[in-house]
Amino acid sequence: MKGFFQLISSAEFYRLFSRFSPLPEEEIASGDGLGRVVVENSLKAAEQLPPFSRSTMDGFAVRARDTFGCSESEPALLDIIGEIAMGRPGTEFTLKPGQAVHIWTGGELPDKGDGVVMVEYTHLMDSRTVEVFRPVAPGENVIRAGEDFEQDAEILPAKRMLRSQDLGVLAGLGITRLNVHRRPRVGIISTGDELVAPDQPLAPGKIRDINSTTLAALVTEAGGMPKCYGIIEDNLEKMLGVCEQALRENDLLLLSGGSSVGRRDFTLQVLEGLHGSELLAHGVAIRPGKPTLLAARGNKAVFGLPGHVASAMVVFYLFVRPLLRLFAGLAPTHGLTEIQVTCREQIPSTIGREEYVRVSLEKDKHDTLPIATPVYGKSGLLRPLVAADGLLVIGRDVEGLDRNAQARVLLFP
């Protein structure tokens, strides 16, 4: 055994991320921007939205003051000077006092028109005269030019992952190209003489590599681009060679293997043996996930993950995912949805380390908080992961949670 872990808290682990920076930018079509992050200060509205004052109703564009004081019993009588067809400039018309023009939802207001009377509150006397039964205020049933976005306005908050509606706004503003942070590339390497690839025959004493597949999917889900380097035998020189190559080709490496002390020491040797790398963390005070290693080389990172896939997943969500999000231009948080739950049963814990308990969730009949039930199982088992909906968090200074206590759950994506 090569010395003990030097455990740090998860908060200290997060502070290590301050040395890493978002990845360089690349230009993409806006339509491909879902889940990407725009480079700060690269985005301004070059035009206003809407580009002109628009009606929000079918009816008549009017000078609002011409309708003041009108009512069912004393309608205002206005001269109809025409119709603004959809897609035609409303400014082809100029309203004089006492005039109105037919307009449709979304149509451009005429010059001097400042309100729209809904068709429901009008009556056509004849093709050239309309009765108006309800007054409109200036601006009523109108979205004015630039009301959504003024020219030069900031369009989105900083460090924001683009959502569907954000892409809609960009389309509306005619922004069809974006500068976004490059997606992180992630190399995945499994070690272990007992491992075989999932598609290979299973000799006695061998077991299929589960971690590569799981980690690749977690990377994809987090917006990264995984590349698997297969299963590397327990040979330091060979392993260092593959890691050097993978580190050249990626922004982040994930090493995972067995959970034996020998395997952990091997991973530590690899991280320390990488040319120019610096070991940042050697153990973290969480459970599961204690034997987590982090090294840096420039702006690149290498994680040594716990061997059990259940533990590796916890470390991925808590630490790898935030770093991937930092690389992509976001704040370095896990970005999982957190919800409040009620514990179905007592859950023991240990002072001095955070615990992340796999739980399944059920809706409560009474429509309050969901009920969380721990899905226990030996840490090498996969079935509890399949049954779980998320991770219940027990703080470092808490001895356990009582039945019916409230707690926080990080939902699996």
Place this chain on the structure above:
Amino acid sequence: MKGFFQLISSAEFYRLFSRFSPLPEEEIASGDGLGRVVVENSLKAAEQLPPFSRSTMDGFAVRARDTFGCSESEPALLDIIGEIAMGRPGTEFTLKPGQAVHIWTGGELPDKGDGVVMVEYTHLMDSRTVEVFRPVAPGENVIRAGEDFEQDAEILPAKRMLRSQDLGVLAGLGITRLNVHRRPRVGIISTGDELVAPDQPLAPGKIRDINSTTLAALVTEAGGMPKCYGIIEDNLEKMLGVCEQALRENDLLLLSGGSSVGRRDFTLQVLEGLHGSELLAHGVAIRPGKPTLLAARGNKAVFGLPGHVASAMVVFYLFVRPLLRLFAGLAPTHGLTEIQVTCREQIPSTIGREEYVRVSLEKDKHDTLPIATPVYGKSGLLRPLVAADGLLVIGRDVEGLDRNAQARVLLFP
């Protein structure tokens, strides 16, 4: 105006989906299965997992009974007959009474070995003899062959979207190909003489098409494959021609355009004019989203969406997304995360229709429920959508929510 809506409730709308079936299957590599749904009854464990009984600790594999009654003061003395190297068959060794074998975490147990003593509770007398200070029970520190998945076991619950850990399990079981439901193809068509594509110059009276981009992103996010057919002018024959083509090429069509009554009537004419189509819904008692149309042709569906993108998004989440999920093999639910919140302020509503209020969420200092604040704004505006985190639901029979009332919010993905 071409007749009134015949409003149905959202529950009635969902019942219309019973006529639709999941899409046919296709075979994919398991590694590409994230977010896909396995065809029912197509998946069984062909082998057991783990394939052999494995140690969960570094230490010594023993016959458990040989350790019964041992203690610090009276250790059991066992003969070491060798070491099971990682990846080597443990069954190369057979334990006789009084014998032990070195084993590492993940290693295969020897014949007749039924427990593992952690190295921490042993002391090497010499290279051939070990003292054991704590008894182990049969099965202790062992995962037995098939403990995770027995041969022929069901691996995943039915109608389950594959997650990272599920893919890991499939890898562990050597399942590298999957039969999944085909991803739904979705045609998107915008109508309106006032619309121009986002990359085109903006003539007076024209506005950029926002809905196509937004809907395409929503479809992608829901696991579908969008195809945009551009902006079709207000010409029934031309529109029917494009729709017929798009309906041949896709499983679902989304038509969206302006919000004028004329445009709605036009969309209705299109849905009724499609050869062999059947109009299933003409209006739904929700707000926003009332002017929603649904037609079917065989197992294909055509939605007429409200013109405002904010309303179209609500209808997408509530109705289009469930149908896409049904097509993909899931239960026809929206699949959005629902959370419980507290209302920051009073929110008025109307009896007789469900309301979906855009809200932004803040964490509460006191670590209970998040606080929801409505993001009001005219329905044609986009900025409220950019600011919102989800949709707060107000039931059909509720007149409004009081300040500090609890409510349900559907989170945007």
